[in-house]
Amino acid sequence: MDFSSFIGQAKTAIDGKGRSAFPREFRRQLTAAEGTEFVVTCGPDHTLRLYVLPEYEKFMAELDSIPDRRQTEIFRKQLSATLVELDGQNRILLPKKLMEFAGLKGDVLYVPARGKSLELWNPERFYAQFGLTTDEATTAFDEMFYGKGLTEGPDGTK
Numbered sequence: 431m432d433f434s435s436f437i438g439q440a441k442t443a444i445d446g447k448g449r450s451a452f453p454r455e456f457r458r459q460l461t462a463a464e465g466t467e468f469v470v471t472c473g474p475d476h477t478l479r480l481y482v483l484p485e486y487e488k489f490m491a492e493l494d495s496i497p498d499r500r501q502t503e504i505f506r507k508q509l510s511a512t513l514v515e516l517d518g519q520n521r522i523l524l525p526k527k528l529m530e531f532a533g534l535k536g537d538v539l540y541v542p543a544r545g546k547s548l549e550l551w552n553p554e555r556f557y558a559q560f561g562l563t564t565d566e567a568t569t570a571f572d573e574m575f576y577g578k579g580l581t582e583g584p585d586g587t588k
Contacts, residue, residue, distance in 0.1 A: 433459050436542040441553055443537055448529055449521040450538050456548065457520060464546065466516040470528060471509040473543075475559070478524070478532045478550035485546040486511075524550075 440453035460466075464482040473479035481489060496502050510531075514522045524534065533552040541556065543549045562568050 433546075435545055436548055439539065439541050441537055441539045444524065444529070444534060448524045448526055449517070450524055450550075451519070451521050452516055453540050454520075456540060457516075468514050468522065469511050470514050470522070470524065470550075471511045472528060472531050473549055476532055476552075476555070478528050478534070479543060479547055480514075480522075480540075480550055481547045488545065489547075 436456055436459055438453075438455045440455055442451045442453055444450045460482065464484060467483055469481045469483065469486040471479045471481070493502055493506065510525075510528060512525050512528065514524070516522060524538075529535075532550060533555060534550065535552075537553050539551040539553040539556050541549045541551055557563070560567075562571055
């Protein structure tokens with residue numbers, strides 16, 4: 431199937447050299463045209479963003495369309511973009527500088543982001559921020575589903 435965005439989440443280990451297995455569930459969602467090369471950058475909320483090359487090019491085109499050239503150039507430098515490629519064992523090598531930025535040690539959680547990109551999170555930070563671990567978080571989640579008409583309400587009506 432040809433998806434326009436990734437579906438699912440996966441946690442993998444990071445070895446002592448900074449290599450992480452690229453999750454099989456996401457490899458299956460890649461097209462031949464998307465290949466085995468990616469761009470990894472700093473992302474929001476102290477995450478990393480992993481783009482397939484066509485998605486990265488779209489992101490760069492959007493960035494180039496911003497009128498404030500000075501701010502765009504500063505932002506481009508802050509991204510610390512690095513080209514990475516799957517090795518023979520389907521791993522990617524995460525640059526040490528980027529791992530430190532995202533607080534990645536031991537494990538990394540791959541989470542779908544915009545388009546054909548993934549956010550790479552420190553799992554503890556992700557679950558603390560987005561986990562449905564409190565009544566407040568669960569209520570907000572339910573309100574998004576029921577209140578926005580995304581599914582049937584608890585009484586079976588839309």
